[in-house]
Amino acid sequence: MNAFYNKQGIGDVLLVQLQTETPEKIHAEQFGDVTLIKDAEGEIAGFNLFHASAYIELAESDKVEVSEALVTALQNALEKNGVDYTLEVDLSPKFVVGYVESKEKHPNADKLNVCRVSVGTEELQIVCGAPNVEQGQKVVVAKVGAVMPSGMLIKDAELRGVPSSGMICSAKELALPDAPQEKGILVLPEDAEVGSAFEVGA
CATH class of the missing domain: 2.40.50.140 (Nucleic acid-binding proteins)
Known part of the structure; x- marks a missing residue:
């Protein structure tokens, strides 16, 4: 998993990438503050978390360090927005x-x-x-x-x-x-x- 955050550039949105390859065909599904990005097979390739600072403490840097605390906060954010998905992250x-x-x-x-x-x-x-x-x-x-x-x-x-x-x-x-x-x-x-x-x- 990789996470990127640039408040000045794109606003209060955390971009989370779950697959190493960027899928050629994607479609998006909205769940409250979460936009799920799915590949052609329906697997979740990543998601965008809007109003991210309301869920997670974030510095103003582009690359966000992936830690156990971040994964827990993201899992909570997904659940709060009705997304039934368990993050499995290699730390x-x-x-x-x-x-x-x-x-x-x-x-x-x-x-x-x-x-x-x-x-x-x-x-x-x-x-x-x-x-x-x-x-x-x-x-x-x-x-x-x-x-x-x-x-x-x-x-x-x-x-x-x-x-x-x-x-x-x-x-x-x-x-x-x-x-x-x-x-x-x-x-x-x-x-x-x-x-x-x-x-x-x-």
Whole structure:
């Protein structure tokens, strides 16, 4: 789940995205202060909560941090407006320390590598174009569902025919202060704990 709020830009409306993919065909249903946005199969892709500040304490920032308190407040708001839907939200960190288990050349692209990256609870296959990625490194992984500081949403993808789940990040992509301008991923110290959360810049 991702949530966005910009009172100056769009008014007192909280935009909640529940699916990583934006559906091509959508239709909306109104329940009081809640507009449900459904995909072609009738699944709820997201919803807009109008008069949001009456339900939730919100700062004036675009990206709202998804927390247990926010999910509870949203669930209450849905129920108050007669929406029979239970929010199931993965609150695990989306930016984590990963360990590059292996690196192989991409079969269809000279400048890409296919990496197997352990993030503690699981191993991900990530296609990476950074020139400095190597087996044995500890790196920052943006998992599927992460929203980058640029606003880009990380989705499952296929790069030149090879599936990729997540992204190995550079300091610049993470909006870290004094990030180098040259291309290349951020390599973490040896003592970084695989699977632990990584704090991203704003």
